[in-house]
Amino acid sequence: MHVTFSPEELAFQEEVRAFFRDEYPEDIREKRDNGMELEPEDQIRWQQLLYKKGWAGVNWPVEYGGTGWTPVQKYIYATEEANANAPLVIPFGLSMVGPVIYTFGNEEQKQRFLPDILASRVWWCQGYSEPGSGSDLASLKTRADWVGDHFVVNGTKTWTTLGQHADWIFCLVRTNTDVTRRQEGISFILIDMKSPGISVKPIILLDGVHEVNEIHFDNVEVPAENLVGEEGKGWTYGKVLLQHERANIAGVARSRYRLRRLRKQVKTSVRGADPLIGDNNFMRRLAAVEVELKALEYTELRTLAAVSSGRAPGPESSILKVKGTEIQQAIDMLYLQAAGYYALPYVPDQYKPDFADQYVGEEAETQSSLRYFNYRKASIYGGSNEIQKNIIAKHVLGL
Amino acid sequence: MDFSLNEVQEMLADSIEKFIDNEYAFDTRQKYAASDEGFSANVWSTFAELGWTAVPFAEDEGGFDGDQIDIMIMMQRFGRGLLVEPYLANIVLAGGILKRVGSASQKQQWLQPIIAGELQATLAFTEPQARYDTANIATKATEDGSEWVLNGQKGVVFNGGTSDLVIVPARTSGNQTDRNGITLFALPTDAAGMSINAYHTVDGLRAAELTLNDVRASADAVLGAIGEGYAALDATIDDATLAVCAEAVGIMQILKDKTVEYSKSRSQFGVPIGSFQALQHRMVDMLTACEQAQSLLLWATMTVAEGSDEAKRAVSSIKYLIGTSGQTVGEEAVQLHGGMGVTWDLDVAHYFKRLTAIGQLFGNADWHLDKLAA
Known part of the structure; x- marks a missing residue:
């Protein structure tokens, strides 16, 4: 048992650092560091650079073009990626549907979809929740009925993040209503967003941002070959995907980066005010969050060490999700409190490229409230934290 | 009683x-x-x-x-x-x-x-560097014959963009954080040398940054005695603190009501989500927080209204409670509404944003707990 990196791991760390230093585009870095919005093109350009380097499929097995990294390598990579403040990779293709396809898809589907996912040539989105099916996902009502040699899909999916940019959507749909358990009769299908009958309706979140959508399916024809795995087994596949999603949501490296940035911030004077480091109340709360995060960091390392490359981490991922989002929200609150009155201005336009007016407040201040509001979603999405606790109670504790 | x-x-x-x-x-x-x-x-x-x-x-x-x-x-x-x-x-x-x-x-x-x-009208009660210290005033007023000349900056002036009159506390003597040496000026917002950058705030209200560049004020613009403005400023901020705490209690109560109502109408797993004990207990905690806040608000307000020695303590106590358990009520209301709770279209999010903003006004929970601990 040891906590230090081996010479090989140190060499790997050096390689990752060099990559972020040399290959991470300066214009994207500038936008990110100044809290500016990224265009979808920026996002794709960055993910394609990762692809060229061979680092797009961080968790993928080597045979499908993944890195095949050890848990420690993944940890090192996530740390350096966060330290560079690089954009979060959009998870729907690379972290979610990709693993489902390489685990449960047929050979034709693997060849058809995986290369484009890995190279970020196709933008994916998620069709899980429905207006009446949130925490109770298995109650979903979107139907896919066999008509001749294809499915016809009808229903509504919601909270579809960045669906407005998506080329494809993966969906859980009901293919059989005559079942004893509601989890049966659900299938996992892939739908081209250009299919006739699909409409995308924006949902504006509390911070005023268009991030999620409602997707309506009105007699949408889907070819039979877009069914992943066996008909009626979608719930099982969907669960594996959710475990990937949940482990991903924990965001340990990002939280570490944000706490370090906050440590820097409290040492500097803003507009001539006393640096916050003199405020013992604040510093004690900051330190307490750091302790929680250090614990989670090692919980995550232990969890990842226990699963083989490319596989999902199991119900323990729910622990990472609950604790990870609690810590994220605690950090959001620290930033908000650090901002004082300057958490109040709502000038979203000053984070758009063509803003020509007077700026108000520092970026870390005026973004703090927006981030705090927006990330209340973190304890709700990916299965609410209440649902995670149900999963832990049932599948980990056996209650 | x-x-x-x-x-x-x-x-x-x-x-x-x-x-x-x-x-x-x-x-x-x-x-x-x-x-x-x-x-x-x-x-x-x-x-x-x-x-x-x-x-x-x-x-x-x-x-x-x-x-x-x-x-x-x-x-x-x-x-x-x-x-x-x-x-x-x-x-x-x-x-x-x-x-x-x-x-x-x-x-x-x-x-x-x-x-x-x-x-x-409005009051420019804080400056960009002041955080929550009302006496931290760098804006200077200097005498020039029978007039005063003001220079400095005021931050987050509520309704600054729509006000005709702004009351500006300025330093006429002493050091930047001295309570003595603060003088209050009533200035028209269209005064020469005054520039106003108005903006929206996260709670749906408005505020502005105010810059005073050689703004001239006559002796008639001085409110109260020269250099002795702090007492009125401090007492007014105490009133304002109590006022926003009352507003916050109203918000907490309606958020609690709306959450309970929603938990009865939203069904998952074939039953209303309000039937789950895990959620029931949390709504009970919300209710308790509302009752506690209502009680402390009454005590604090009566204590201040009656001019008791405990007035300062009372103001800090209620503001601390609003900043802590009030914030929790807001967060719980959003959480129990699930995805709907973070949407612009639902009123819950807007109540939550106002409650959050109130938490940062006139001293946050830490600031007031410090006063109480001193």
Whole structure:
């Protein structure tokens, strides 16, 4: 048992650092560091650079073009990626549907979809929740009925993040209503967003941002070959995907980066005010969050060490999700409190490229409230934290 | 000891509740919030007609001789209605200074039109570097013959972009954080040398950054004694703190009500989510937090209204509680509404944002806990 990196791991760390230093585009870095919005093109350009380097499929097995990294390598990579403040990779293709396809898809589907996912040539989105099916996902009502040699899909999916940019959507749909358990009769299908009958309706979140959508399916024809795995087994596949999603949501490296940035911030004077480091109340709360995060960091390392490359981490991922989002929200609150009155201005336009007016407040201040509001979603999405606790109670504790 | 409302207070409470029920639906609020001014001029006229703008002022100045308790009754209901009209800026803040240190002629000139709803006024109570220290004032006023010349910056001035008059505390002597040496000036917002950068705030209200560049003020603009403005400033901020705490309690209560209602109507797993014990206990905690906040608000407000020695302690106590358990009630309301709770279209998110903003006003929970611990 040891906590230090081996010479090989140190060499790997050096390689990752060099990559972020040399290959991470300066214009994207500038936008990110100044809290500016990224265009979808920026996002794709960055993910394609990762692809060229061979680092797009961080968790993928080597045979499908993944890195095949050890848990420690993944940890090192996530740390350096966060330290560079690089954009979060959009998870729907690379972290979610990709693993489902390489685990449960047929050979034709693997060849058809995986290369484009890995190279970020196709933008994916998620069709899980429905207006009446949130925490109770298995109650979903979107139907896919066999008509001749294809499915016809009808229903509504919601909270579809960045669906407005998506080329494809993966969906859980009901293919059989005559079942004893509601989890049966659900299938996992892939739908081209250009299919006739699909409409995308924006949902504006509390911070005023268009991030999620409602997707309506009105007699949408889907070819039979877009069914992943066996008909009626979608719930099982969907669960594996959710475990990937949940482990991903924990965001340990990002939280570490944000706490370090906050440590820097409290040492500097803003507009001539006393640096916050003199405020013992604040510093004690900051330190307490750091302790929680250090614990989670090692919980995550232990969890990842226990699963083989490319596989999902199991119900323990729910622990990472609950604790990870609690810590994220605690950090959001620290930033908000650090901002004082300057958490109040709502000038979203000053984070758009063509803003020509007077700026108000520092970026870390005026973004703090927006981030705090927006990330209340973190304890709700990916299965609410209440649902995670149900999963832990049932599948980990056996209650 | 008596917690009941008197007849006049009952009427006041009733008239506000009726107004909100009949004329201030959430959609209407959102429309006012999105308008150019950020509130409704018509509603403000109604406030004046109904006498709400006169409540905390002396009878011989055209007021109703009300006190902090009356303001509490109003603000708690304004909180439930999530009103965007500038009662805090005009009546509690600007009015609070004018009634305390304004001369008869100054009251005639400014307080009367404020009460009549004809003049929009505000108080520039903080500066960009001050955080929560009201005495931290770098804006300087220097004498030039019979006039004063003001230079400096004021931050987050509520309704600064729509105000006709702004009361500016400026340093006429002493060091930047001294309580002595602060003088209060009433300045028209169109004064030469004054520039105003107005913006929206996250709670749907408005504020502005104010820059004073050689702004000239006559001796008539000075409110109260030279160098002795802090006492009025501090007492006014205490009133304002109590006022936003009352507003916050109103918000906490409606968030609790809406959450309980939602938990009865939203079904998952074939039953209303309110039937789950894990959620029931959390809603019980929300209720307890509301009751505790209501109780402490009553104690704090009565304590201040009666001029007790404990007044400062009372203000810090309630503001601390609002900043901690109030925030938790807001977060829980959003969480229990699930995805709907983080959408713009649902009123819950907007109540939550206002509650969060209130948490950062006039000293956050840490600031007030420090005062209590000292």
